[in-house]
Amino acid sequence: MTAAVYDLSHRDLRGPAAAGVAATVYLGAVAVTDPFSAMTVRGVAIECPIHAATGGFCPGCGSTRAVHELLHGDLVGSLVCHPLVLPLVGLLAYLWVSWIARRRGRDPWWARTPTELPAAVPMLLVVGFVALTVVRNVPGFEWLPPPDVAP
Amino acid sequence: MSSTPPGQTPAGWYPDPNQPGMLRYWDGSAWTEHTNQQSQVANPGYQTYAPGMTGKPTNHLVPAILTTIFCCLPFGIVSIVKASQVNNLWDTGQYVAARKASEDAKKWWLVSLGVSLVLFVGYFVLVIALGIGTASTSSNF
Numbered sequence: 001m002t003a004a005v006y007d008l009s010h011r012d013l014r015g016p017a018a019a020g021v022a023a024t025v026y027l028g029a030v031a032v033t034d035p036f037s038a039m040t041v042r043g044v045a046i047e048c049p050i051h052a053a054t055g056g057f058c059p060g061c062g063s064t065r066a067v068h069e070l071l072h073g074d075l076v077g078s079l080v081c082h083p084l085v086l087p088l089v090g091l092l093a094y095l096w097v098s099w100i101a102r103r104r105g106r107d108p109w110w111a112r113t114p115t116e117l118p119a120a121v122p123m124l125l126v127v128g129f130v131a132l133t134v135v136r137n138v139p140g141f142e143w144l145p146p147p148d149v150a151p
Numbered sequence: 152m153s154s155t156p157p158g159q160t161p162a163g164w165y166p167d168p169n170q171p172g173m174l175r176y177w178d179g180s181a182w183t184e185h186t187n188q189q190s191q192v193a194n195p196g197y198q199t200y201a202p203g204m205t206g207k208p209t210n211h212l213v214p215a216i217l218t219t220i221f222c223c224l225p226f227g228i229v230s231i232v233k234a235s236q237v238n239n240l241w242d243t244g245q246y247v248a249a250r251k252a253s254e255d256a257k258k259w260w261l262v263s264l265g266v267s268l269v270l271f272v273g274y275f276v277l278v279i280a281l282g283i284g285t286a287s288t289s290s291n292f
Contacts, residue, residue: 049274050223058223088216095213114212115238122212122235129219129228 012103019096031071035064057136059129084128091121160247168244177244208253210237211260218260222267230259 050058066085069077078086098111160177164187167175176185212234219227233256240249 046275046278048223049270052274059225059228060220060223063220085220088220092213092216113209114234115207115210117212117238119235119239122210122215122231125216126228126231126235129231133225133228 013100016096016100016103019099023092023096027067027071030064030067033068035068057133059133061136082132084125084132088125160245165244165246168242182244207241208237208250210234210253211256214260214264215256218263218267222263224263224267226259226263226266230256230263233259 048058048061050056051061060082062082063085066078066082067089069075069081070086070089075086095112095114098113101108101111102113160179162177162179164174165177167173167186168182169175170186174187176183176187210233211230215227215230215234217227218224219231233252236252237249237256240246240252
């Protein structure tokens with residue numbers, strides 16, 4: 001590690017470092033707040049504007065609650081809130097570690113950029129998001145709604 | 152947009168789909184038997200045979216995923232669809248189409264981000280305005 005600090009290539013790690021700081025701030029904020037209760041500003045409860053306007057659930061609805069459950073160790077709760085958050089957190093963490101490995105001038109066999117991922121990965125995400133959005137919003141198929149609608 | 156459709160990629164030297172590190176000559180409709188070392192890409196004149204196509208374009212998958220999750224709009228899914236096409240198009244030699252898919256992926260996550268910023272900021276301003284109105288008639292404030 002000491003060698004890397006004095007290596008010119010350490011400058012290239014600013015991108016992964018910035019992403020890591022942003023993710024830590026976001027995860028910390030979600031961990032210590034309660035996304036199951038509506039946020040209030042000056043006594044007015046704020047609902048998600050998309051849900052307030054349309055009454056429908058967006059593709060990401062429940063993701064903050066899913067992240068909160070994940071950070072509190074409740075895997076099942078996370079999957080109930082948003083079934084794609086757990087695999088997506090894993091995918092993004094993997095891409096972040098790959099990014100660092102490449103930026104440090106290494107090319108381990110497991111490292112992939114987003115573009116190098118098998119095409120099945122983004123295709124599965126598309127199928128997952130579309131299926132989730134449909135089953136949450138189509139009348140008669142409303143299983144798996146977010147447990148409690150909040151931002 | 153009058154970009155060249157797949158199959159009508161201009162003639163020139165392109166990365167060989169079958170031999171990594173090699174360039175193969177594309178005559179405009181099919182690969183020829185002429186190959187070249189990829190190292191010539193380092194020559195100053197490489198742009199004459201591969202204009203603007205010196206590397207695989209990024210598929211913008213990460214911003215596509217993040218805008219799908221955070222922007223509460225379906226546009227992010229369109230971006231992921233485009234992202235899923237970049238790698239296959241590039242690997243099958245459809246460089247123009249791959250670049251177009253990459254640009255489309257970027258366009259749709261930017262649309263998702265832009266529209267949601269307008270919606271959310273507008274909504275937030277509205278709520279704060281309402282909150283001030285409520286506060287003035289409420290004994291709690």
